[in-house]
Amino acid sequence: MKNKFSIVIAGGGSTYTPEIILMLLDNLDRFPLRTIKLYDNDENRQNKLAKACEILIKEKDPSISFVATTNPQIAYTDVDFCLAHIRVGQLPMRELDEKIPLKYSVVGQETCGPGGIAYGMRSIAGVLENIDYMEKYSPNCWMLNYSNPAAIVAEATRRFRPHSRIINICDMPIGMENNMAKIAGLSSRKDMDVRYYGLNHFGWYTSIKDKSGYELLPKISEHVKQYGYVPSQYEYEHAKRDSWFETNLFTREIIKTDPTTIPSSYLKYYLFQDHVVNNSNIEYTRANEVMDTREKEVFSECKKIAEAGHSNGTTLKIGIHAEFIVDLAIALAYNTHERMLLIVENNGAIANLQDDAMVEIPCIVGKDGYEPLSIGNIPLFQKGLIEQQLAVEKLVVEAWAEHSYQKLWQALTLSKTVPSATIAKKILDDFIEVNKDYWPELR
Ligand SMILES: NC(=O)c1ccc[n+]([C@@H]2O[C@H](COP(=O)([O-])OP(=O)(O)OC[C@H]3O[C@@H](n4cnc5c(N)ncnc54)[C@H](O)[C@@H]3O)[C@@H](O)[C@H]2O)c1
Numbered sequence: 001m002k003n004k005f006s007i008v009i010a011g012g013g014s015t016y017t018p019e020i021i022l023m024l025l026d027n028l029d030r031f032p033l034r035t036i037k038l039y040d041n042d043e044n045r046q047n048k049l050a051k052a053c054e055i056l057i058k059e060k061d062p063s064i065s066f067v068a069t070t071n072p073q074i075a076y077t078d079v080d081f082c083l084a085h086i087r088v089g090q091l092p093m094r095e096l097d098e099k100i101p102l103k104y105s106v107v108g109q110e111t112c113g114p115g116g117i118a119y120g121m122r123s124i125a126g127v128l129e130n131i132d133y134m135e136k137y138s139p140n141c142w143m144l145n146y147s148n149p150a151a152i153v154a155e156a157t158r159r160f161r162p163h164s165r166i167i168n169i170c171d172m173p174i175g176m177e178n179n180m181a182k183i184a185g186l187s188s189r190k191d192m193d194v195r196y197y198g199l200n201h202f203g204w205y206t207s208i209k210d211k212s213g214y215e216l217l218p219k220i221s222e223h224v225k226q227y228g229y230v231p232s233q234y235e236y237e238h239a240k241r242d243s244w245f246e247t248n249l250f251t252r253e254i255i256k257t258d259p260t261t262i263p264s265s266y267l268k269y270y271l272f273q274d275h276v277v278n279n280s281n282i283e284y285t286r287a288n289e290v291m292d293t294r295e296k297e298v299f300s301e302c303k304k305i306a307e308a309g310h311s312n313g314t315t316l317k318i319g320i321h322a323e324f325i326v327d328l329a330i331a332l333a334y335n336t337h338e339r340m341l342l343i344v345e346n347n348g349a350i351a352n353l354q355d356d357a358m359v360e361i362p363c364i365v366g367k368d369g370y371e372p373l374s375i376g377n378i379p380l381f382q383k384g385l386i387e388q389q390l391a392v393e394k395l396v397v398e399a400w401a402e403h404s405y406q407k408l409w410q411a412l413t414l415s416k417t418v419p420s421a422t423i424a425k426k427i428l429d430d431f432i433e434v435n436k437d438y439w440p441e442l443r
Pocket residue numbers: 010011012013014015016017039040041042045046085086087088089090091125126127129130145146147148149150169170171172
């Protein structure tokens with residue numbers, strides 16, 4: 001009889017929570033659960049979906065106990081895994097992260113550029129707080145963290161919680177690889193072995209092999225040069241042209257900067273800043289889209305389920321893209337040696353990059369954690385870009401720790417998305433004004 005696990009979802013009020021719970025309930029055969037807890041520091045927001053989540057769970061397996069709480073001791077006592085997806089400041093602060101830089105014709109984005117820096121300054125304390133709760137009440141628990149901005153959060157956990165049982169991960173590669181598998185005519189991304197390196201939301205694929213060892217990168221690359229990550233001509237012609245479609249399509253421009261690799265779509269924000277700004281609407285950014293779509297839809301569906309007392313006919317979907325979280329938990333629980341892209345300390349994996357960089361690279365995951373694969377030397381183009389962005393991320397963490405205005409100004413000035421120290425300072429001063437409740441007071 002397999003052990004059954006107890007999990008807590010930190011950021012229980014997240015718009016992703018219902019789809020992640022549906023995904024967990026769809027994987028009980030390989031990841032059996034005895035308890036699911038929701039933990040949030042905003043009771044009202046969590047209560048918008050807690051009852052519906054309880055109904056979904058009880059419909060699938062009444063033996064699973066459920067609790068939604070804002071009490072850290074209740075949340076973190078007797079748990080084996082913490083799935084952490086908090087958003088400090090929630091979506092209204094994301095909106096400001098995206099709109100303030102656009103006032104100065106600078107990229108406004110959730111995790112990239114000044115928006116990511118402001119978000120990082122909010123997120124560090126929230127993630128560390130949850131790690132400390134976890135270690136106080138369930139010292140053997142693993143935190144599977146995908147709270148953003150994952151690059152800055154990962155650097156902060158490296159510096160301030162170096163021995164904690166936390167693994168930082170991102171679902172962007174999952175999405176890109178799902179599309180690559182379709183492009184290559186494979187039934188699943190798991191039919192591929194990839195080699196990838198970079199920082200979170202700032203990386204490149206260098207090899208994509210099928211299970212016979214055949215190199216698929218040239219074939220996939222030819223498609224990307226025409227359609228980006230849009231997986232087929234049919235989808236190119238028929239898919240809804242929303243912001244994610246445009247982001248996937250634009251990868252056909254990014255790949256021209258190094259046709260020997262396949263880039264993360266996020267590199268658009270760093271290499272084509274002018275294109276991004278010229279195609280942004282300061283009145284209506286991605287945060288507004290999410291508030292008007294995912295947030296509204298998820299909360300509305302949860303309200304319907306809670307009122308009906310059942311989930312018949314719900315449009316809530318299983319978060320298939322989130323299955324990587326179960327893959328990771330299973331690898332830790334059952335020592336499966338799953339190969340996964342994780343955000344980990346470099347320690348020589350990328351030979352010509354500093355050891356203390358938090359890099360996103362393939363790792364083998366087992367009972368005692370992860371073992372990074374060796375990448376070797378990277379080319380000068382990527383090395384130069386990575387080292388600049390890495391310095392930004394490290395300066396943000398130093399600025400947070402030292403409450404340093406100077407270092408945060410340096411981080412903004414150093415970002416490839418910001419044209420001058422003058423503009424960096426204007427953005428910084430605006431950010432300080434709106435983040436008074438979240439950032440340490442800078443001096
Ligand atoms: N790494 C990835 O690939 C990936 C993918 C998707 C989303 N995300 C991240 O997941 C998070 C959730 O996204 P969302 O759009 O659902 O956000 P959301 O605003 O809908 O929900 C986040 C929840 O976190 C809660 N929260 C904030 N601070 C907290 C704290 N200190 N302790 C406990 N709870 C806290 C909020 O109250 C809110 O209910 C974000 O950080 C987002 O960027 C990451």
